[in-house]
Amino acid sequence: MIKQWTSFFTGLYANPWVRTVTLTLYYLAILLGLILMYGKGDFSTPSFIYQAF
């Protein structure tokens, strides 16, 4: 059963279109992961000490 599935996916992956789409989605997932991890900036500033002009 596993062999059958492996063989099916290997065959599918051999198709250039499927491979291109799969790899595009793979890289897209990596980029989205990076954006989620680092996308939110840190806009906090150190505690403010007011120099009363």
Place this chain on the structure above:
Amino acid sequence: MKLNHLLPALGAILLVAAALSGGVLYVQSVESQYVQAMAPQFLRVNNVGNALQKIALQQPDRLLVYGSSEIVDEVRGYTAPEVFRTFPTGFAPFEIAQGGENSLILAQEVASLGPDLRGKKIVISFTPSMFFDPMLFTDTYAGLFVRLNVYELAFSTQLSYATKQEAARRMLQYPKTLENEPLLRFALERLANDSPLDHALYYAVWPVGKLQTIVLELQDQWEAITFLWARPELQVPVPHVPAVIDWQALEVKAEREQEANANNNPFGFDNTIWVTRYQNPTSDRYSLTFDQAAITNLQQSLEWTDLDILLRTLKDMGAQPLILSRPFNAMYWEARGVTAQDRQAYYDRLSQVVASYGMPLVDFHDHEGDKYFSTDASSHTSRKGWVYVDKAMDQFFHGTLR
């Protein structure tokens, strides 16, 4: 084989770039709706990023006002956001201010507005008390330091190399703020030094710096939109009600009110301010610290260098600014040893510096003997003073300032 990976990777990058561009356009349209509807007010996000400021700059009926505590320390009833709340004469201020801001911080904020500032009117507001200290304190600068703005300045294409160099030299005097910014520190150090190698290295890292600036701008867009989403009440439109402002009547009313609220001290300060900050000499900052050195600072403070950087920045960016200072409270400062000659030297220098850039200056120096113009020793504007400030802004916006 390599091409098999390269094309999907490129495709993924293009998809992300397209999604981000679409997202930014959407966010800007939402921000634009909010800014159009928004009543004049302070928003903390104004002080953090620049997304909303850039949107406000696009609105023909908004006047961007940058300043310090004289803007924030509000006196109810006569401030610009209150007087121009319903756009009576066709505009309303969009104020960006935080207590303690000095010229260097203002220069960073102005630089962050980018090419859209060219040809636009903006107001730069400050008080003479900004010049009392030798330079802006490190902790104050650190608290006002906004990474995005400094990146925008350091990697700006609108500013001349010389302006960036002057700004870099000053910013490097606050090394604490650059501890976790190796790229920014490297670029500022290269700018500050003047050798051909430094120039070459600055231009070598410029693309990376610009890329980092774009990332920060995207983060700022996200920050701004989440801020707005959390405050739907801001989207309630403010009605535009055309009206003629009777400045004389408003001044009489404001002066009467100021007089009634400032009758427990000889300087015309608000009663509560007098009691909490001046009546007891041990709580009067100036009584404790103001000495001959502070008077010398009025001419020698590094704030003059920072002001020059700010004016150069405004000129390089092609802005049409109004420089709006305030008068000393002559009675209070005479008692502290700041003579008429000292004060005049300040007014003269300010006037010369601003005139050398061909920019209009309103400093209300002829009101320094006006007891009810300031509400405290730091020249924070009183009810009556605000009427004059409002009128100056109105005339500046409509091109009738003399």
